[in-house]
Amino acid sequence: MHKKKKGIGNGLVLWIIGIYLLFPLLLTFLYSLFTEWITILPEGFSLNGYAELFQDSYFWQSIGRSLLISIVPIVLCTVAVLLAMYVVVVYLPGLDKIMRTICTIPYAIQGVILPISVLGLYANAPEPFSNRVFMLVCTYCIVVLPYIYQGVRNNLNAVHAPRLLEAAQMLGAGKFYAFWKIILPNITSGIMVCGKLFPDRTDVSVLSHAPVGSACQRGYCGPVRRDAADFSGSFRTAER
Amino acid sequence: MSYIEFKNINKFYGENQVLKNISLNVEKGQFVTLLGPSGCGKSTLLRCLSGLEEISSGQIIMDGKDITDLEPRDRNIGMVFQHYSLFPNMTVEENIAFGLKMKKKSKQEIAKKVKEAMEMVELTGKEKEYPDNLSGGQQQRVALARSIVQEPKVLLLDEPLSAIDAKLRKSLQNSIKEVHKKLGLTSIFVTHDQDEAMVMSDTIHLFHEGKIEQSSDPITMYTSPVSKFAAAFIGNYNILTEQEFEKVTGRKIHSPEGIAIRPETLQISDGKTPEAEYVFEGVITDNTPKGNVLQYHVDVNGIPLKVDVVFRSKVLFENGNRIRISVADHNCIRL
Ligand SMILES: Nc1ncnc2c1ncn2[C@@H]1O[C@H](COP(=O)(O)OP(=O)(O)OP(=O)(O)O)[C@@H](O)[C@H]1O
Numbered sequence: 043m044h045k046k047k048k049g050i051g052n053g054l055v056l057w058i059i060g061i062y063l064l065f066p067l068l069l070t071f072l073y074s075l076f077t078e079w080i081t082i083l084p085e086g087f088s089l090n091g092y093a094e095l096f097q098d099s100y101f102w103q104s105i106g107r108s109l110l111i112s113i114v115p116i117v118l119c120t121v122a123v124l125l126a127m128y129v130v131v132v133y134l135p136g137l138d139k140i141m142r143t144i145c146t147i148p149y150a151i152q153g154v155i156l157p158i159s160v161l162g163l164y165a166n167a168p169e170p171f172s173n174r175v176f177m178l179v180c181t182y183c184i185v186v187l188p189y190i191y192q193g194v195r196n197n198l199n200a201v202h203a204p205r206l207l208e209a210a211q212m213l214g215a216g217k218f219y220a221f222w223k224i225i226l227p228n229i230t231s232g233i234m235v236c237g238k239l240f241p242d243r244t245d246v247s248v249l250s251h252a253p254v255g256s257a258c259q260r261g262y263c264g265p266v267r268r269d270a271a272d273f274s275g276s277f278r279t280a281e282r
Numbered sequence: 283m284s285y286i287e288f289k290n291i292n293k294f295y296g297e298n299q300v301l302k303n304i305s306l307n308v309e310k311g312q313f314v315t316l317l318g319p320s321g322c323g324k325s326t327l328l329r330c331l332s333g334l335e336e337i338s339s340g341q342i343i344m345d346g347k348d349i350t351d352l353e354p355r356d357r358n359i360g361m362v363f364q365h366y367s368l369f370p371n372m373t374v375e376e377n378i379a380f381g382l383k384m385k386k387k388s389k390q391e392i393a394k395k396v397k398e399a400m401e402m403v404e405l406t407g408k409e410k411e412y413p414d415n416l417s418g419g420q421q422q423r424v425a426l427a428r429s430i431v432q433e434p435k436v437l438l439l440d441e442p443l444s445a446i447d448a449k450l451r452k453s454l455q456n457s458i459k460e461v462h463k464k465l466g467l468t469s470i471f472v473t474h475d476q477d478e479a480m481v482m483s484d485t486i487h488l489f490h491e492g493k494i495e496q497s498s499d500p501i502t503m504y505t506s507p508v509s510k511f512a513a514a515f516i517g518n519y520n521i522l523t524e525q526e527f528e529k530v531t532g533r534k535i536h537s538p539e540g541i542a543i544r545p546e547t548l549q550i551s552d553g554k555t556p557e558a559e560y561v562f563e564g565v566i567t568d569n570t571p572k573g574n575v576l577q578y579h580v581d582v583n584g585i586p587l588k589v590d591v592v593f594r595s596k597v598l599f600e601n602g603n604r605i606r607i608s609v610a611d612h613n614c615i616r617l
């Protein structure tokens with residue numbers, strides 16, 4: 043009986059939070075279905091807006107790019123960190139300290155400095171480095187590194203990875219097999235949460251909105267050129 | 283030739299020598315305990331046998347084969363860890379089946395063996411549970427089943443009971459003994475609890491700072507410690523120097539390393555003249571009930587002694603009482 047009560051309480055809280063979070067989206071969606079919404083009830087139902095939008099190839103391109111840029115870096119970074127942590131956990135536990143230091147550097151660098159310096163670095167660099175999408179992906183990799191690393195490490199600690207590895211070895215599994223088949227399934231959910239919690243930091247928005255985003259909106263994804271460098275210059279002036 | 287032979291094992295961690303030229307034999311089917319205080323190298327020796335640690339020098343022979351350089355998975359050794367180390371994403375059943383799957387056994391064979399092992403450790407009915415939903419004792423049973431289902435040549439248990447609360451510990455002790463008896467499995471058990479060692483073992487190897495201090499059966503270990511360390515660790519002995527012994531009994535004996543006297547061999551005399559060799563008087567300073575035993579702390583000419591008597595419902599003496607104590611010479615162990 044007691045258990046059931048608790049379940050209802052939890053469910054209620056989840057529903058309230060869910061509605062709270064969905065409400066703006068729902069209203070926005072409703073608004074988009076009507077031509078006018080001045081009084082209490084909207085008027086002029088129409089799907090034309092959507093028809094136009096879905097026919098616009100720029101729209102699909104930008105959706106694709108957004109997905110690419112938000113998913114690829116997290117996947118890349120997670121794989122890289124996992125490979126490194128495999129080596130650290132299985133063969134060289136001593137390197138953990140160095141890993142941690144390296145991986146937290148991007149975290150320590152101030153939000154604005156990082157993207158500005160990255161822009162400076164990539165401006166006028168040869169292809170593919172100056173390609174905007176490539177550049178964004180690479181930069182996001184750096185930005186998410188501390189979070190992914192911390193997530194992987196915490197999850198490894200939480201499942202006591204070395205102990206599980208030893209147990210698996212005693213049962214006839216190789217180290218490599220044990221890491222990917224036993225440790226990994228136990229930490230994936232933790233890592234997923236970490237990836238989703240990818241923080242909305244100022245540097246991220248500065249990077250994507252300012253020079254790159256505006257160009258991309260016009261469908262331009264070519265190299266970052268003078269304008270980016272100029273931008274970083276003017277940004278510095280503005281700060282002063 | 284013994285079933286398992288450790289020959290001159292040395293193990294260094296950097297400069298720190300953890301195992302110091304250890305030679306030790308284990309016979310087939312025996313239940314052997316490595317006993318010793320924390321940090322003396324028991325786990326290290328066990329891990330060297332399992333292959334999880336490499337030895338710095340020496341040789342390990344098992345079943346007539348040199349296994350010194352084999353990978354853990356090629357040694358066919360089962361291990362139960364202090365912290366269970368179950369795989370949290372697998373059910374009880376899957377945990378137990380894991381090793382058999384690694385060996386590519388057939389489905390039917392796996393199912394049959396898993397069922398047998400679950401019965402043996404009294405876990406039937408928990409097949410589909412996840413480890414997190416089990417008590418510590420149950421988790422350790424799963425770990426035990428997971429090891430024995432592999433039919434290893436030797437079962438290693440590294441303080442399997444120390445994370446489990448006292449009540450469950452007894453029943454798990456019994457389960458481990460049962461399994462050992464039923465399967466005739468050679469077992470090496472690590473603990474720092476001397477009572478546990480006494481209850482479980484055929485042979486006890488007492489460790490001290492990377493060396494074996496004494497190897498013997500539990501009773502010999504208890505009644506005839508070979509050194510001050512063994513006496514202090516095993517029996518809760520009174521340990522006296524030659525001078526202290528003379529001060530207490532008024533008589534001199536030769537034993538430069540000291541004399542050990544178990545608290546229960548000291549007799550409080552009840553008026554009759556005792557027949558023991560040494561008789562002396564002391565004043566009770568304190569008393570502590572310890573289950574079925576009452577322990578008196580007695581001051582004899584400035585030397586504190588512990589004296590155990592069987593608890594007979596009422597306290598026989600009070601603090602400050604003057605009592606007569608006797609002890610036979612054969613109970614005064616020369617170290
Ligand atoms: N990986 C390691 N690196 C360095 N030193 C170690 C390592 N493992 C153990 N030691 C050292 O080796 C010594 C023996 O350790 P071991 O774990 O064998 O002790 P133990 O007898 O099992 O103690 P406990 O009862 O606490 O488990 C300790 O002093 C410990 O500090």
Ligand SMILES: [Mg+2]
Nearest residue numbers: 324325326441
């Ligand atoms: Mg240990």
